[in-house]
Structure formats: C-alpha cells, structure tokens
Amino acid sequence: MFKEYTKEFRYNIKLSVPVIMGMLGHTFVQLADNIMVGQLGTAELAAVSLGNSFVFIAMSLGIGFSTAITPLVAEADGAGEKKNAKSALKHGLFLCTILGITLFGVVFLAKPLMYSMKQSDEVVALAMPYLNLVAFSLIPLVIFQAFKQFSDGLSQTKYPMYATIIGNVINIILNYLLIFGTFGFPKMGIVGAAIGTLVSRVIMIVYIWFLLKSKEKFRGYVTNFNFRVIEKKVIKKMISLGFPSALQMFFEVAIFTAAIWLSGVLGKNAQAANQIALNLSSMTFMFGMGLGVAAMIRVGNQKGLQNFKELRRIGQSIFFLTLLLEIVFAILFLVCRNWFPTLYLDLDDAFNLADNTEVVALAAKLLLVAAFFQISDGVQVVVLGALRGLQDVKIPTLITFVAYWIIGFPVSFYLGLYTSFKSTGIWIGLLTGLTASGIMLYIRFNYLTKKLISTSEA
Template structure:
C-alpha cells in the first residue's frame, strides 16, 4: 500500500491549495447569500433566481478554462516550456471570447426572468441584480483562466491566496453597500451585485500582475514571444477538451439550477430554503472539486509519459479519498441539519424546509464526491466524450425527470426534486468510476 499512500499524499498536497481556493470562492457566494438573506427571504429568492439562470452559461465558460490546465499540464509533463506558453496564450484569448460572449447574451436576454412563472416581486428585485452579475462574469472567467494556468504548472497556492484575500474585500463591500453603512446608500441586493463585480475585477487584475512579474511565471512569458500567436489547431485541441468538460459540469450545474427554478414555481419560501440547502451542499462539494482537479492534473502529467501504472495508483487513491471525504460530509450534514439554516435566515417556515432538504443532501454526499473525482480523472487521460454521455443520462434522463415526477405527481414538492438528485448522482458515480477503471486497464 506504500505507493498508494505516497500518491495520495502527493495528490492531497497539490489539492489543498486548490481546495482552499475553491472554498474561498464558495465562501464569497455563501457570504452574499447570508448577508442578502437577512434583508428578507424574497431578496434571497431573487438572488437564487438570478444565480440559477446565470449558472448554466457561466459554468460553460468555466468548463472551457479547464482545458487550459489540462493542456498546460500535459506540455509541462513533457518539459516543453514553449508549448506551455503557446497553450496559455491561445487558452487565454479563447476563454476571454467565451466570457464576453456569454456576458453579452445574458445582458441582452434579461427578460427571460419574466417568463419563468416566478413570484412577481422576486422578479422585480432580480432584474438589476441580473445586470451586475452578468457583467461580473467577464473578470471571473479571466481570473479562472489565469488560475488554470498556474494550477496546470502545479503552482496552486498563487490563486488560493488571492481567493482567500477576496473574502474580507467582499464582506466589507457588502457591509457598505447592502446595509448602507458609512454614509453609503442602502442598496440591499443591488449592493451585493456591485460588491461581487468589484471583487472579481480586483482579483483578476492582481493575478495578471503576478503572472507577468513573478520569476516563476515570467520564464514562460520570456520565451513566449515566438509562441504567442493564435493557431487554429491549438484552439481545436483546447475546445476538444473544453467543450465536453463544459458540457459535463454544465449539465450538472444546469440540473441544480433548473431544479431551483422548478422549486421557485412552488413558492418563494421553498425557493429560499432550496437555496440555503444547495449553498451548504455546494460548499461541501468544493473539496471534491479540489480533489478532482488535483487528481486530473497529476494524471494528465503522468499521461504525458504514458505511465499507466502511476496513473492507476493516482486514480484509485484519489477515489478512495473522495469516499472518505463524502462519508464525513454525510455525517456532518445529518448532525447539523437543524442549525445550518440559521446562518442564512431566521424565519421558521424557511429554516424547517431547509433542514429537511439538508437531510436529503447528506445522503448524496458520497456519490457526489466520487462522481466529481472520477470525472476529473477521466479528463486527465483525455477521456471526455463517453463520460459526458453518462453525465447527461444521470441528470437529464434520470435526475430531473424523476425529481419532477416525485415533486408534482407524487406531491412531494421540493423533497421530490432532491430525491431526483440522489438518483442522478448515484448513477453518475458508479458509471464514471467504472469508465475510468476500464480505460486504465486497457492502457
């Protein structure tokens, strides 16, 4: 077992900065949710509505950025610095184009909020927030692109430090703009939108300066003059990884976002409770994302030299860590399901519903951690097409239809939606794990 322990330790060492960075990013979301929630549950429902609508296209752009880490890691594994620079340059402009395009599409289609059968007061509150969140997609996508570059080189602490530093900035801006402190106008939900936009722009600019000036990254910039040109075949390589990756995480995020919109047709209180439970589950999921990304980067690095024995050890040890982590989360959600909702809202009818949903969230913690990790490992060996089909089946053939059936035909309402999550995540975990193990046996 010594090689497995060694590789697990190395994966965890790489994963920890990614995990802290992801948790910091999710903390920004949780802080916004909590600070908005205490202005009223309809404000919270409006924020949930906007995030659910934006999340699907936003996640697509984030998926494209994943290709940067994958291709940079592969070139790094071959010790080819010029190729690293070439992938970075092409990846940056590809992601920038995607971010601007998605932001523009959301801005010009804000009226979609009027056609989702939501509470009219919630929609009115959501419209200006939608504008600000759509604009903030551009700096966030650019930040994530730079982060994927540094992560692909296995320097994961850089983006982590900035992500953590963003928390106090965001909290302070929220305190000023949501509640109207220090003479600022009380803007409530709109204030949270401005705070998010400023915070995302700040961390992008700082990370860009670090990459351009720090000696670790400057060597890739210095040799890049001959490599910084757009090349169609390179863009195709990035898209070949990026589009399936986007579809994978987009279908998952889309299923959760779509479920939020469906729950919103039941009622504003149910939508607020759903957002509370989903925020807690999403926070826990960030550790799985970190394990997935670290496992993917390390597997991709080993794949550069076709070292299948090492790929096998890294993969199996990473899946084992995901199982252990999922079990811990399951126990914590069950123990604290009645206390966690009060971090976001203190209205009894909202917190009671959220406590029930957190119990259901506890059940899918293990399959959620395993499916995220297995999907990342498959990406690391450039296996993206079949896993994308599995994820489509898991969420859009099983999860959402079953959830809708149980919610409205069986009358289980928001609980039915979450039971659909459990079925979809379990399918995804089983088949993605089997797929990865099958591919490495063939290798």
C-alpha cells in the first residue's frame, strides 16, 4: 500500500527542492539579517521584527494573490495550450504590478499605527526609517512573484531558485557592508539592512526575466507582451482565484503578526524571543511551502488531463512525504531548542548579558511548542497547495479564517496576556489554529477528490 505513495517521492522531491531552496534563501537572508542586527542590540532586533510585521502582512497578500498564476499555467501546460499559459503570465504581471504599488501605499500610510500599539518608544523610533524602504521593496517582490509562479506552473522550479540565490547573496553582502559600515561604507544600522533588501529584490526581477528570455523554449512566453489588450475574462478568473488565495495566506501570516504585537506588549525581550523562534520556524516551514507548490503543480497538471484518481494518489503521496519530513524537524527542535537561540545573540556582551540571557530562555520555551506545530503547519500548507491546484479556493479561505481567527487567536490572546503562560501561551494558540486548519483542509481535499472520481466514473 505504502509503495503507491512512496514511488512518487523522488519526482516530488525533484520538483520541490528548487522551490524550497529559493524560499530557504529568503529565510536565510532574514536569519542573516537577524543575526547581524542582533549584534547591535535587542532594541534593534525588536525594531526589525516590528517593521517586518507590517511588511509581512502586505507580502502575504501579494504572494498569495500571485499563486493564482501557477494552477492556470499548470492546467494549460497539462492540456498543451501555450497561448493560455502566456496569457496567464501577462495578466498576472499586470495585476501584480498594480497590487505591489497598492500594498506599498497602504503600508506607508499605516506607519503611524505603530505609535498606538503599546510598543516601546525606542523600538518604534528605530523601526520607522527601516519600514519606509522595506515597504517600497514590496513592488519588485510582487512583480518577481508573477515570474516565479509562472515558471513554477511550467514545472521549471529551478529558474526562480537561481534568481533568489543571486538576490540573497547580494542582500547579505550589502547588509554586511551597510549595517556595520565595513570597507569604508557608511554605518547605517538597520536602515542598511533595508537597502540591501530593496536592491536585491530589483536584481531578482531583472535576472529571472533575462534567464527565461535566454532559453529558446521560454522566450515566446516572456517577450512581446501587449498590455494594451487586457481581457476582462482572464482578469476576472485570476482575481477569483487570486483574491481568496491572498486571504488564505493573509489569515495565517496575520495571526503570526498578531503574535509579534502581543509579544511586544509583554516587552522587548519577549518580542525578541518571538522573533528568534519565528525565524527558525519559518526556515522549516519553507520545506512545507515548497512541497505545497509541488502539490499545486502536479494536481493542476492532472486536472488538465482530467485524471482524478491519479490526482488523488499524487496529492496523498505529497501529504505523506510532508508528514515524515515535519516529524524529523519536530525532533530537531526538541533536541536543539536551548542551543538555537544562542546563535542570534552575543552572550559575551557584558552590557546586555541580562537581556540576552532572558531572550535565550524565552525562545527555548517557544521552540518547545514550535516543535509540535511543525507537523500541523507543514501538512496544512501542502493540502492548501493541492486545493489550489484543483482551483478550489473559496471554502479553504473560510476554513483558514475559522482555524486561525475563531479558534487560534482567542487562545493566543487569552493565554498570552491573562495567564502565567505569557509568550508560551501565545504560541500554544498558534499550534491550536494550525492543527485545526490542517484537519479541516484535509477533510475538504478528501471530499472533493472522491466526488470528482465518482462523477467522472458515472
């Protein structure tokens, strides 16, 4: 029985590894940012956390919306309709550009909210100039996502990976030069980290477009766009897929952002500990995200072929692979929970020793909870990818809202602010929401695929 699923592991891994590497690249840069910024002090680390909390919400909407491109391209590719695949990219680029500019505007106008969020004055003052530049970098990021999702839809997941690696290397180099002012560059602190982010995201767009244009089989897709001809039917289809997908990602990212804000109410050390645990959890989450993209591509292909039995089998094989992988990560977090946080802070710094020691102890407790939600988080994002491949987005959007905001957030809020659990209570709420999401989404996939098979056999 297991062989039916395990025989798909090799191809699923081959398809998902470039996506995982690209996403890990983004998270690795955040890790490098946090480690470098952490050397400046806990206030600077908390400021980056606060600034990024605004950007992550906007980013979730942009990235979530762009995922509408992948199932449309995958279905067109499965059915051999190249014209439809190019149309999905053109209209996706058009919508992603508008969305990127809009998100920048919203974040820029929302900045004053930081003053009314009961955050430390020192942290807010540091976060303001950082947020200006990182918010502007949303425009190139969302445009890059359009190219990435298109390339993923054609099962060419390695090209976005190359672009991401190039961008990340540039980001880390610029961060090192500009945060600390090395080799004669100005010492700009966390603003230097923001400049590195902006420049690297612009370079990523240029590089992926050049890469696809240089390949004969992709040149026709990425050149000679006529943006004066925009089809309402395609725009409507993309919005009907993209908007719910954006909300799905928003609901999840927003609850993690709420955890950042709730931690900020508990103090700068609680917020810094939350940032460390969140950054480490994000790295393992990228494996689930990559496998979720593989599920979206493969399910989309089978939908184009109208082969629903194979679609269900392939989907379940990816779920099984994800479950095994996330159990390994859970064990890793349990074993290394006291050591991982020490990578972020200078424990030899006598001036900040008390703060740094407290942050490490708090982060270790959060990683104990994170060990268990690895499994829920990985499974729910992969099942969500499979449902997007089926172009089923409306009910999953409702499921994610209920799981995170009706079930998870109240637990976080109550345990975090009104019990002795404090930071750990906030993360117990996250675990509750993710587990509810994973269970309900799997029930939805199970129901839909059985229904499709019985309808096709009737």
